[in-house]
Amino acid sequence: xxxxxxxxxxxxxxxxxxxxxxxxxxxxxxxxxxxxxxxxxxxxxxxxxxxxxxxxxxxxxxxxxxxxxxxxxxxxxxxxxxxxxxxxxxxxxxxxxxxxxxxxxxxxxxxxx
Amino acid sequence: xxxxxxxxxxxxxxxxxxxxxxxxxxxxxxxxxxxxxxxxxxxxxxxxxxxxxxxxxxxxxxxxxxxxxxxxxxxxxxxxxxxxxxxxxxxxxxxxxxxxxxxxxxxxxxxxxxxxxxxxxxxxxxxxxxxxxxxxxxxxxxxxxxxxxxxxxxxxxxxxxxxxxxxxxxxxxxxxxxxxxxxxxxxxxxxxxxxxxxxxxxxxxxxxxxxxxxxxxxxxxxxxxxxxxxxxxxxxxxxxxxxxxxxxxxxxxxxxxxxxxxxxxxxxxxxxxxxxxxxxxxxxxxxxxxxxxxxxxxxxxxxxxxxxxxxxxxxxxxxxxxxxxxxxxxxxxx
Numbered sequence: 001x002x003x004x005x006x007x008x009x010x011x012x013x014x015x016x017x018x019x020x021x022x023x024x025x026x027x028x029x030x031x032x033x034x035x036x037x038x039x040x041x042x043x044x045x046x047x048x049x050x051x052x053x054x055x056x057x058x059x060x061x062x063x064x065x066x067x068x069x070x071x072x073x074x075x076x077x078x079x080x081x082x083x084x085x086x087x088x089x090x091x092x093x094x095x096x097x098x099x100x101x102x103x104x105x106x107x108x109x110x111x112x113x
Numbered sequence: 114x115x116x117x118x119x120x121x122x123x124x125x126x127x128x129x130x131x132x133x134x135x136x137x138x139x140x141x142x143x144x145x146x147x148x149x150x151x152x153x154x155x156x157x158x159x160x161x162x163x164x165x166x167x168x169x170x171x172x173x174x175x176x177x178x179x180x181x182x183x184x185x186x187x188x189x190x191x192x193x194x195x196x197x198x199x200x201x202x203x204x205x206x207x208x209x210x211x212x213x214x215x216x217x218x219x220x221x222x223x224x225x226x227x228x229x230x231x232x233x234x235x236x237x238x239x240x241x242x243x244x245x246x247x248x249x250x251x252x253x254x255x256x257x258x259x260x261x262x263x264x265x266x267x268x269x270x271x272x273x274x275x276x277x278x279x280x281x282x283x284x285x286x287x288x289x290x291x292x293x294x295x296x297x298x299x300x301x302x303x304x305x306x307x308x309x310x311x312x313x314x315x316x317x318x319x320x321x322x323x324x325x326x327x328x329x330x331x332x333x334x335x336x337x338x339x340x341x342x343x344x345x346x347x348x349x350x351x352x353x354x355x356x357x358x359x360x361x362x363x364x365x366x367x368x369x370x371x372x373x374x375x376x377x378x379x380x381x382x383x384x385x386x387x388x389x390x391x392x393x394x395x396x397x398x399x400x401x402x403x404x405x406x407x408x409x410x411x412x413x414x415x416x417x418x419x420x421x422x423x424x425x426x427x428x429x430x431x432x433x434x435x436x437x438x439x440x441x442x443x444x445x446x447x
């Protein structure tokens with residue numbers, strides 16, 4: 001590890017601060033669900049949900065990059081781990097969203113309320 | 114030659130891959146990363162299955178901040194607060210873990226030990242909190258009723274909240290009075306068969322609940338069906354409510370794998386399975402951390418010359434935190 005060690009501790013606390021702020025924002029929006037965000041649909045789900053998903057991906061990025069020290073690993077090792085997982089997860093989620101849509105549109109009208 | 118025949122080798126380092134270090138990463142660290150990828154895919158499978166099931170029942174899935182509203186030792190409704198606290202504890206324990214790894218790079222034994230201890234304590238607080246959440250979930254807060262259609266009916270009253278009249282859920286104990294009407298008693302080994310315990314008998318009987326509903330005109334019934342425009346559950350009129358209530362099959366208090374007072378059976382099943390699987394990972398992470406903590410204290414890594422084991426166990430701990438970030442989002446927020 002040839003990089004400056006002293007700056008590491010400060011950087012760790014800064015990332016902690018960032019993660020805390022993001023979590024506080026998420027929790028605040030989760031409790032106070034503003035109708036403008038909660039009820040407006042965009043690309044299949046509400047804007048509020050999109051905010052949650054994007055903020056979660058931001059947190060995941062920072063945890064992996066700094067806490068798990070991915071930034072220190074060699075480029076192609078990083079990609080072997082991250083690209084594999086991301087590709088497979090996106091593939092699975094895409095298929096399941098398509099299927100879920102079909103299931104809902106076929107079965108929901110049949111339920112007697 | 115060595116590609117087709119096994120050749121005996123005296124060197125201890127062979128198990129660790131010898132002197133070969135692809136990508137500059139040691140064998141242990143690379144294998145930990147590959148394990149993390151496989152475990153991440155497992156959790157993605159579970160969360161994706163949860164997503165599919167929720168999509169299938171998108172118009173009747175329980176609303177998270179109506180279910181998870183309690184804080185230990187405090188009365189009242191605080192949606193999301195305790196789960197937010199749990200998230201902070203796990204993030205904080207991740208921070209102490211990475212500080213331990215950092216101290217390991219400087220070969221500062223005392224600091225490593227201290228930060229690992231903090232991480233272990235954070236982990237224990239998280240698992241304890243999750244156990245408390247399970248307990249509250251299983252015990253139930255309000256009580257509900259399940260009809261012959263397989264639908265859950267909850268009870269609400271109109272109350273003023275911040276100057277606006279809203280329908281708030283009420284507990285069975287809030288409006289049910291009078292005598293049971295049936296002579297059902299829960300059988301234990303003392304008053305039933307010696308080798309079996311009896312079926313759980315709810316606190317209130319069906320007849321009692323229907324009588325109390327008729328007697329109290331403020332109480333209305335809320336079904337699982339969500340109006341997707343307003344994202345709120347449907348409240349039935351007194352007459353429609355009485356008609357649905359007449360189809361009651363059982364009183365549901367709390368939750369188990371077959372029936373729960375919050376809504377669809379599969380909601381509770383997924384909650385137990387995914388948070389349980391994650392909690393199990395946190396628990397095993399705590400066990401690993403304790404083992405490595407003891408090794409740090411007795412000086413194993415000082416003698417070895419490097420604290421890479423702390424780094425590897427740190428990777429596992431951060432992975433556990435990462436999974437929680439996603440579980441938190443998809444279970445409680447979205």
